[in-house]
Amino acid sequence: MATKKASNETSGKAAPDYELRLYVAGQTPRSAQAIHNLRAICEQHLEGRYAIEVIDLKLNPALAADHQILAVPTLIRKLPESIRMVIGNLADTERVLVGLDIAVPPKSH
Numbered sequence: 001m002a003t004k005k006a007s008n009e010t011s012g013k014a015a016p017d018y019e020l021r022l023y024v025a026g027q028t029p030r031s032a033q034a035i036h037n038l039r040a041i042c043e044q045h046l047e048g049r050y051a052i053e054v055i056d057l058k059l060n061p062a063l064a065a066d067h068q069i070l071a072v073p074t075l076i077r078k079l080p081e082s083i084r085m086v087i088g089n090l091a092d093t094e095r096v097l098v099g100l101d102i103a104v105p106p107k108s109h
C-alpha cells in the first residue's frame with residue numbers, strides 16, 4: 001500500500017472542510033478495516049467536505065517518529081485547526097466523531 005490521497009470527489013470545488021490523515025502499517029486486516037471504517041464515517045457524516053490521506057508507515061517508517069505516531073492505525077484531523085487524534089480501527093463511530101470533534105458527546109445524567 002503506497003502513501004496515497006483519497007478524496008471525496010472534490011475536484012473543481014473549494015478545499016475540503018476536513019483534512020484527515022490515517023497512519024497504517026502495511027496491508028493488514030486491521031489497516032484495511034480502519035480505512036473502510038473511516039471512509040464509511042466520512043461518507044455518512046462529512047459528505048462532500050473531506051479529504052483522506054493514507055500513510056503506510058511500513059513504506060516510510062521515519063514518518064512515525066517525525067509525526068509522533070506511537071500506535072497504528074492512528075487518525076489525525078489536520079483541518080479544521082486544532083489537531084485531533086484517534087487511535088484504533090475506527091469501528092466505534094461515536095468515539096471517532098467525538099474524537100474528531102464532529103459530534104458532541106452525550107451528556108451524562
